[in-house]
Amino acid sequence: MSTATPTSTGAVGAAGRAVRRHRGALLVVLLVVVTALALALLRPRTDEAALAPGSADPAGGRALARVLDAQGVTVTEARTFADASRALGPGTTVLVTDPDLLSAQRLRVLAGSGADLVLLRPSAETLEAVTGDVTPTGGASTAVRDPGCADPDAVAAGPARAGGLTYAASGGATACYGGSYVRAPLAAGTLTVVGQPTLMTNRWVAQDGDAALALRTLGAHPDLVWYLPDPVDTDSPQQPLTALLPPWTWPAVGVTGLAALLVLLWRGRRLGRLVDEPLPVVVRAAETVEGHGRLYASARASDRAARALREATSRRLRAWTGLDARADVRDVADQVAWTTGRPAPAVRELLAGQDPRDDPALVRLAVDLEALERDVARQVRSTSPRKAVQP
Structure with missing residues (x-):
């Protein structure tokens, strides 16, 4: 008669699935550990002291x-x-x-x-x-x-x-x-x-x-x-380590401890629990985006605006194509090219090319990035019709 409970059975099954899902990583870790142990066991044990008769180092004997x-x-x-x-x-x-x-x-x-x-x-x-x-x-x-x-x-x-x-x-x-x-x-x-x-x-x-x-x-x-004389092997009478300290050590320790205590009393006081403070106004997201755009335009920072657009597009493309959030932009470009059928060099140039020199070039870049996102979203929806696309 089995005594296993549904909870324990589910835990064992989850553990088994986790092991199967990460078996590649586990095998790599196991291989590294075995290799390190083998190297440690096979490494010749020689003395590393200078001029030691058993040392094989250049300074050994x-x-x-x-x-x-x-x-x-x-x-x-x-x-x-x-x-x-x-x-x-x-x-x-x-x-x-x-x-x-x-x-x-x-x-x-x-x-x-x-x-x-x-x-x-x-x-x-x-x-x-x-x-x-x-x-x-x-x-x-x-x-x-x-x-x-x-x-x-x-x-x-x-x-x-x-x-x-x-x-x-x-x-x-x-x-x-x-x-x-x-x-x-x-x-x-x-x-x-x-x-x-x-x-x-x-x-x-x-x-x-x-x-x-x-x-x-x-x-x-x-x-x-x-x-090979050892500094610890001495014929002088044993002295405590405190005898080797200079005479000003203990006064310095006392002054330092007093200063640390004063700092704790000064900076460690409690002002009460944290409370929420309502903002005087609520700024809509669209207004924030528009304000950033105007700041970029007034500063003629088309390069920074282009980088912001490309980073946002790359982030959404990683999510759509199933890539890791830290995937390199070149890997994103290759995956997008494979998904949409576009030439990979053109996609890489669009995602990580030269910064636009003026505002018209920045507008063209924004339009091209939007078109690229639409193509990728269309392909993802067509291949996975039951899965909602999360931009």
Whole structure:
């Protein structure tokens, strides 16, 4: 025994008819969703951080990391100081992509671990915590330069991409490539300062001697720690976010809140309910149309009058031909031409042609538009005799 009520049956039937009526749109939406899911699932997941060993972006370091791995160098990516510290020791190279994010204490730990330390674009404060033999001197334009030094790795690499930040070497340090590549001894290892890190990126590593210089710098030992410092990973005591606000923040918030309250009290008052106000006179529609026409005539605005006539005709033609209210005027012209048998170019010229230059041309346009509407209405009535035409 069926328990379905007439109301539920009607609702199910209406839903089924709605689905059948819009099945094309539903299929398109379903296809878009399936395509988006497929692209999201098939898209290779790579790191997008700059100089990350897993990033395939032009600014990433995936190409260099792949070559180092192929040459037997174990590349370990570290995002925290704890992860980087576990891999420190002699026979290890540590690349720090953003050393200015590290405290002086952490920099001294890296420098005293016995590993070869590579710093990219370090500042003067960062270098002071590691060595006194390398100091920043400013910057230089990016260009391919010769080594200009006796460092064996730089000499073997030959001309390479240089520039960016430059440094001066003193004591036992050696400056190459105009100061953008400096080698300095540490207590138990070496320090390499690179002022132009782009030579290690996917975009430039294959140019000139960039690859040779990068591979010799990072591949001297069988283990490489690729350290990308995180600004959140800090050894300073945790402070609330409110401690970072300037002292004038809370007074400013109080003044702003008081001003907002005054504005609400001023503009939010109620004047009572809305009431209807009768107009002093009633203007007939014909008089309004005639007044607009006289204004257009006095201003010699035949172009605006023509646009008004064409827009009104196009609106009525859309309704008669069953087109959408937002259909383009060219589509309206093509449909009207098909309905009436008129040439399509002539209909398009009538609905969206040049504006009339004078009043006689405007009158002719109005007459032609009226004749076009009569033709369309006649054809629509002849093909659908039982359907009333709504202009």
